[in-house]
Amino acid sequence: MFIRSHISGAASRVAERWLSGQLRQSGLFFLLSLTMATFNAIMMVGQCWLLASLISKFVIDGNGISSLYPSLLILPVVMIIRAGLDVLRQGFAFETAARIRQLVREALLEHISILGPSWLQQQRTGSVASTLSEGIESIQTYFSDYLPQKIVIGIVPLVILTALFPYDWVSGLIMLITAPLIPLFMILVGKGAEKISLKQWDKLRLMSAHFFDMISGLTTLRQANAARRQVAIIAAISENYRQTTMKVLRVAFLSSLVLEFFATISTAMVAVFVGFRLYYGELVFLPGLFALLLVPEFFRPLRELGSHYHARMDAIGATEGLLTILNTRPTITENSSTAIPVKFSQVINIENVSYRHKEGGGVENISLSLKRGEKLVIIGSSGAGKTTLARLLLGFITPDSGRILVDGHDMSEIYLPAWQKNIGWLPQRPTEGANKSLI
Numbered sequence: 001m002f003i004r005s006h007i008s009g010a011a012s013r014v015a016e017r018w019l020s021g022q023l024r025q026s027g028l029f030f031l032l033s034l035t036m037a038t039f040n041a042i043m044m045v046g047q048c049w050l051l052a053s054l055i056s057k058f059v060i061d062g063n064g065i066s067s068l069y070p071s072l073l074i075l076p077v078v079m080i081i082r083a084g085l086d087v088l089r090q091g092f093a094f095e096t097a098a099r100i101r102q103l104v105r106e107a108l109l110e111h112i113s114i115l116g117p118s119w120l121q122q123q124r125t126g127s128v129a130s131t132l133s134e135g136i137e138s139i140q141t142y143f144s145d146y147l148p149q150k151i152v153i154g155i156v157p158l159v160i161l162t163a164l165f166p167y168d169w170v171s172g173l174i175m176l177i178t179a180p181l182i183p184l185f186m187i188l189v190g191k192g193a194e195k196i197s198l199k200q201w202d203k204l205r206l207m208s209a210h211f212f213d214m215i216s217g218l219t220t221l222r223q224a225n226a227a228r229r230q231v232a233i234i235a236a237i238s239e240n241y242r243q244t245t246m247k248v249l250r251v252a253f254l255s256s257l258v259l260e261f262f263a264t265i266s267t268a269m270v271a272v273f274v275g276f277r278l279y280y281g282e283l284v285f286l287p288g289l290f291a292l293l294l295v296p297e298f299f300r301p302l303r304e305l306g307s308h309y310h311a312r313m314d315a316i317g318a319t320e321g322l323l324t325i326l327n328t329r330p331t332i333t334e335n336s337s338t339a340i341p342v343k344f345s346q347v348i349n350i351e352n353v354s355y356r357h358k359e360g361g362g363v364e365n366i367s368l369s370l371k372r373g374e375k376l377v378i379i380g381s382s383g384a385g386k387t388t389l390a391r392l393l394l395g396f397i398t399p400d401s402g403r404i405l406v407d408g409h410d411m412s413e414i415y416l417p418a419w420q421k422n423i424g425w426l427p428q429r430p431t432e433g434a435n436k437s438l439i
Helices: 009-026 029-060 065-121 125-164 169-178 181-216 218-223 227-279 285-307 309-326 386-394 416-420 432-438
Strands: 347-356 362-371 401-406
Touching: 009 029, 009 065, 009 125, 009 309, 029 065, 029 125, 029 285, 065 125, 065 309, 125 169, 125 285, 125 309, 169 227, 169 285, 181 227, 181 285, 227 285, 227 309, 347 386, 362 386, 362 401
Parallel strands: none
Antiparallel strands: 347 362, 347 401
8 A cells, every 4th residue: 555644845845846847748738828828918918008098098188088999999809819818828728737637647557557466456446546536637737727827926927017117116116025925925824734635635545445445345245244334434534534624625715815815915005005196196197007907917816826726735645646656666677678489488387486475375386387288277275376376477476486487588588568468367356348258
């Protein structure tokens, strides 16, 4: 079982670096998403300037409606272009996440295939299934929601400050000073939420593994009249997971409250300074209104990042399980390039082969020879080592001592995928579909 109850800060950083490294698999889609976000920010500044200019000309300068027609016609066009750019940004971000999700899932399945059935049998199937399903879906949310927003908070405020400083440097300076407070407190609050979220993922995997085990063994539980007791255990695990989830939600809501508080305070500061400077004649109406229209847009990306911060925590918690699988080295070496002697081997020799399982049982000093065309039946009581011998011949495990020869070549020197292509295997509990196809 690869579940751990705690992940260190160093492991968290490793997980996030691994997630960021997956961006190279997205091609140009992530770059296109950032490009759309940049153009959208530029159009947003233009929209605010047009709106401030229209209000200033109509209210302050007293211009008639006819003189405002050009700006009135341009404004809806800008708004439509902004909406289109935002749709494209979200579409490219979704495509980025979908591609990464597909490639990560393929890599995991391929690595699990290399690790083989022997490794998989030592894991809790429900835990592995949870990692391959909810875990990878959490990674998709990280790339579609959190990571693009993390980049956007470096683009939009920069564009806004660049446009605002020439007209109202005081408001720009207030934004520049107060903006770092929001991510700072978000990080402080998020540290506690991260630990709780990681515990939540561990408990989810535990619950999935236990529930899957109970379903697969339901017949045995019913025969032993132990089903009701397991129902109570499942209920207790579910209640524990519910309580942890509620803790995560409480911290997430607290984080959003902190972000909204500081964003509101910063917006109010800009509004108060603009109001006083307008009152004392230190600022004209157009730049002041332009600053007031820009300040909510300045803090919007920071607010949205706070709302997507839980996606980061979920992804880091899920990545721990993914990396545990991907970093597991196969017990069978896959680097051998020795070719199979013939397409169909002529003789297999097992010479004094022994293998012991960690939990006990296995085979000891087995020797036999199997020639092409022969039929060999191995009979023994449960636990005598029949399945272990089959797995040794399949290459799923390697002998502790002795050797297996295929036409005189040690199996450890043979490229296993090529060897396994020549073998048909019907396991002890085949699926219903496979069983029907053989009948």
